[in-house]
Every structure is written in structure tokens, then in C-alpha cells.
Amino acid sequence: xxxxxxxxxxxxxxxxxxxxxxxxxxxxxxxxxxxxxxxxxxxxxxxxxxxxxxxxxxxxxxxxxxxxxxxxxxxxxxxxxxxxxxxxxxxxxxxxxxxxxxxxxxxxxxxxxxxxxxxxxxxxxxxxxxxxxxxxxxxxxxxxxxxxxxxxxxxxxxxxxxxxxxxxxxxxxxxxxxxxxxxxxxxxxxxxxxxxxxxxxxxxxxxxxxxxxxxxxxx
Numbered sequence: 723x724x725x726x727x728x729x730x731x732x733x734x735x736x737x738x739x740x741x742x743x744x745x746x747x748x749x750x751x752x753x754x755x756x757x758x759x760x761x762x763x764x765x766x767x768x769x770x771x772x773x774x775x776x777x778x779x780x781x782x783x784x785x786x787x788x789x790x791x792x793x794x795x796x797x798x799x800x801x802x803x804x805x806x807x808x809x810x811x812x813x814x815x816x817x818x819x820x821x822x823x824x825x826x827x828x829x830x831x832x833x834x835x836x837x838x839x840x841x842x843x844x845x846x847x848x849x850x851x852x853x854x855x856x857x858x859x860x861x862x863x864x865x866x867x868x869x870x871x872x873x874x875x876x877x878x879x880x881x882x883x884x885x886x887x888x889x890x891x892x893x894x895x896x897x898x899x900x901x902x903x904x905x906x907x908x909x910x911x912x913x914x915x916x917x918x919x920x921x922x923x924x925x926x927x928x929x930x931x932x933x934x935x936x937x938x939x940x941x
Contacts, residue, residue: 728773728790731755737888749766751766773812779812779816780820784822789825790826795859806862806863807866818872824875825873827875829861829935831900832850833857833864834861835861837900879937880939884915889917898937
């Protein structure tokens with residue numbers, strides 16, 4: 723398939739791009755700084771673009787089968803985070819203009835402010851408050867997508883991202899803000915970035931999570 727990737731120079735984005743190329747897809751990586759993407763491949767086109775400007779995205783989205791977003795934005799205690807909603811608004815508007823209607827994006831476990839009550843003490847009282855500015859804007863972006871009826875979107879929610887090798891392990895999934903065990907407690911707390919890319923790409927041939935947000939972790 724032909725796919726456009728936002729956030730292709732990020733750690734998860736690079737994993738997704740490499741796997742997409744291995745699977746035979748044609749990839750357009752839309753990046754701020756092309757020099758940061760070290761992958762080269764006959765089926766890879768690296769273009770400069772502004773993820774916040776729909777006019778910058780439109781020519782690169784044209785003719786694509788799907789758009790992937792692995793964008794990440796840093797925490798901000800003072801100003802709050804707006805990158806997730808701003809980039810998604812631009813992407814959806816650009817997609818509408820050029821008639822592309824499939825987008826797969828990633829956020830995180832615990833984007834809903836009330837979803838972390840069963841998390842471990844450290845995560846609930848130290849990690850989540852620290853990254854709340856990011857989680858809040860991810861949550862706003864998820865809410866925006868849920869109100870978007872004309873685009874087939876999927877939000878993939880992974881737990882903590884680790885730079886460890888991609889596995890072939892089976893995925894556990896849950897339509898919620900984390901993956902629970904039979905007692906409602908979170909199963910594990912981290913996943914390989916490569917596995918997140920692997921799951922996101924699997925959705926190209928799978929309509930199971932269309933217009934849904936899915937929490938994932940590997941077995």
C-alpha cells in the first residue's frame with residue numbers, strides 16, 4: 723500500500739517506517755528535518771512538511787491509501803501541550819481535501835484523567851501527574867477523532883515505550899485506557915516501540931478497530 727507517515731524521525735516512527743518498507747509498502751515520510759531520517763530505500767520518499775499546516779500536508783497525502791501519525795510532543799508544565807490536537811486537525815482537513823480517509827495514530831495508556839486508579843502507586847502518583855500535560859492533549863485529540871464521522875480513524879494506546887527489539891509475541895488488546903487482567907488491574911506496563919509499529923501496520927489489513935481506540939500490550 724501507499725502510506726504517509728508523520729513523526730517518521732521519532733523513535734517509534736523510524737521503527738514503523740522500516741517495517742513498512744520490509745512489508746513492501748511505499749512510504750512517504752513527512753518530516754521537519756529530512757537529515758534526521760537515516761533510512762534509505764527505493765520505496766521511501768522523504769519530504770519536508772509542516773505537520774500543523776494542512777496546505778503543507780495536502781500534496782504529500784494525495785494518492786495515499788492511509789496516513790500514520792507517530793508524532794510525539796514534549797511535556798509542558800507552563801503552557802500546556804497542543805501539538806496533538808493541532809497536528810491532527812491539520813491532518814484531517816488535508817485528508818478531506820485530497821480524499822484520503824484512513825488514519826492510524828498513537829497515544830498512550832491512561833489518557834482519560836480518571837483511568838489510572840488501578841495503576842501502581844508509582845505510576846498513579848508520580849508518573850501520570852508528571853506527564854499529564856501530554857496525556858490531556860492526547861485525550862483532546864482522541865475526543866476530536868471520536869467526533870469525526872467521515873474519516874476511518876484508529877487510535878492505538880500503548881503503555882510505556884521501550885527501545886528493545888521487536889518481538890513476534892501475540893498482542894493483548896482492550897477497547898479502553900489500558901489492558902486489564904481479570905481483576906481489572908493493568909497487565910504489565912511497557913512495550914517495545916517496534917511492536918507498536920507492528921500493531922499499527924497490521925491495521926492496514928484489518929477493520930476490527932475502525933473508529934475505535936484500542937489499548938495494547940504484548941503477551
